[in-house]
Amino acid sequence: MDLTIRLKSKGGVDKYPAKSHARRFREKLGINSGIIVAAGTKNLNWPNSDMPAPFRQDRPFYYLTGCNEPDCGVSYDVDKDKLTLWLPPVDLGWHQLVYYGRGSTVEEALEKYDIDEAQYIKKDPSEADSGAEVSVHSVYCKPVSGRPRLGLFKLNAEDEAILSQQNASKPDLLRRALNACRVIKDEYEINLIRRANDITAEAHTAAFKGMHSFGNEAEVEAAFMKTCIARKAKAQAYDPIAGSGPNAAVLHYSENVAEFGKGQTVVLDAGCEVELYASDVTRTIPINKHKPGHWPSKEAEQIYKLVEKVQESCIKKMLPGNKYIEANWLAHHIVVEGLLNLGILKGDANKIFHAGVSTAFLPHGLGHHVGLDVHDVSPDPPPPAQATTSEVDRLREAYIRWKPEAGSWASELSSLENFAIGPGWHTSLSGADAPVLEPDMIVTVEPGIYFNPVLLRELLKDPKRSQFVDEEVLKRYIPVGGVRIEDDILITKKGYENLTTAPKGEEMLNIIRESARKG
Incomplete structure (x- = not known):
């Protein structure tokens, strides 16, 4: 008798180990609570041109996500050990979809990536000017209280001021911790x-x-x-x-x-x-x-x-x-x-x-x-x-x-x-x-x-x-x-x-x- 066991796992068993990287980062930072927020690289055209420049994902962002898609964000809730990938909305105009295709859906992201949750970055016109967009090539860490409004993946002015003050007092903390993680390969x-x-x-x-x-x-x-x-x-x-x-x-x-x-x-x-x-x-x-x-x-x-x-x-x-x-x-x-x-x-x-x-x-x-x-x-x-x-x-x-x-x-x-x-x-x-x-x-x-x-x-x-x-x-x-x-x-x-x-x-x-x- 031929007994075959088939295993089904979201995304298979060979995912990029983003979750373990986030945990290593947390350990190097020496924090037990808070939230880590990072933004990936955006799609951009060449200056004075309608042609897209070659896309190159921000390396710290990739280390924490394994995601090589543009216009994304990530948050890691240290208290809950929860890694969330923030995706651009899929309801884009036909020009974007026809010329460049769309990014992953929430369901596809959960299949592909070693994450706990995927959400879309909402586009709410009423909130469009309410806060500063998280800057590309930046990684932030802040206490649990007064978290950034991640539903929009934006930081309000108060949050931005707090983070700026924290980063000014310890400008190299995040860079040094992430470098220490990256230099030792798994x-x-x-x-x-x-x-x-x-x-x-x-x-x-x-x-x-x-x-x-x-x-x-x-x-x-x-x-x-x-x-x-x-x-x-x-x-x-x-x-x-x-x-x-x-x-x-x-x-x-x-x-x-x-x-x-x-x-x-x-x-x-x-x-x-x-x-x-x-x-x-x-x-x-x-x-x-x-x-x-x-x-x-x-x-x-x-x-x-x-x-x-x-x-x-x-x-x-x-x-x-x-x-x-x-x-x-x-x-x-x-x-x-x-x-x-x-x-x-x-x-x-x-x-x-x-x-x-x-x-x-x-x-x-x-x-x-x-x-x-x-x-x-x-x-x-x-x-x-x-x-x-x-x-x-x-x-x-x-x-x-x-x-x-x-x-x-x-x-x-x-x-x-x-x-x-x-x-x-x-x-x-x-x-x-x-x-x-x-x-x-x-x-x-x-x-x-x-x-x-x-x-x-x-x-x-x-x-x-x-x-x-x-x-x-x-x-x-x-x-x-x-x-x-x-x-x-x-x-x-x-x-x-x-x-x-x-x-x-x-x-x-x-x-x-x-x-x-x-x-």
Whole structure:
């Protein structure tokens, strides 16, 4: 006998965990009563146009709802543990319905979203001017007494004054609490980022397979985007970067139209979103029409292998309890060692490091958090505390690695951040006072070495740093352009997991070779 059990659940069992996110937010705020109110993004047209601008949901609102529809609101009644989604009315004019469709009904919202209740935002002409509309990109918390009139999803003047006063007295309370929630991902969020990485890996691989026939950056981007769109991941976490030749040394280049010409590398930095959760992946691909899948010069191969070494070494530092800045310093140590071995730099490694010479070749931080934003929020630094001797010693060792000259560093932990480097170093992950890595954080590790004309000119006209550079050797490497390799790393209880499955190194080269052979 075949016994089949069928379960029916509103919206199924795989809903975005909005209710648990609201509860986490409440716990981080440390409140037992009150109400939290937030508004999502509105539909807007481009300025001076009747064409709609691309819609991008407010991330804090989405975190509390899982709702990617415009013109909505949310309220969370802390006392009743009740999460309510406020929907625009469905009785819209025919123009809205015909051109853009309608949003969810109350019944549909209850099926789709992890909420307790759904209601329409009423439109009562008699109340139209009675209060200020809840501002977009704002989250409020207030006591139970004198609640905002959520039937209209408006705040009257008295409520608005109370909330303004509360937010003025604790301006960062809500932001800090929500950031603390978002930086630690739950299983549902991790799986979305994992799926985004899998699609992104397929898209990068598609670009590899076409490299033997491509002649410009546009074709690289097109191959990547075709795969994402076919996998229903049209939304990108950021504008794809497909920079070749000198464009490979421009960090956020995104024109993606140049011919390869004499370029030696293409830096493909591109990652799709899945249900608003980002991936962030970079691969550097050789340009070689004569021998696809081979580096066009020994200089290009040497720089790629050096960046590969930096990344592999730094990923091993992505452990719970470590500070990210330790890996950041390690990256610069290895860059200095590598450039010394290649002859680009000369002199004493310790002096080169402390002069900040490596920042002319690696001018950005090593990585950042990934989540609902590609550069996701970070937790605020913990309150100042006296570091233990072992913590100071560990950071000092990560910072120096070579025996310093007497008096070249201070023993205080706070002074270890005074490394003379360029813009982008002091990211939220890269400060000595930043919180340690914790399980279920997801961070990128993205070292690079670039031969950017602007940075090199600044380096060579500074006698304190140019003394360490062999200009004749440097000239041989400038045509390489740039190399960057980036993966998304999940911190686990005992170590880390690399969520990025896009091929790199020899695996990437073999794919290019095999595709060229078949082609």
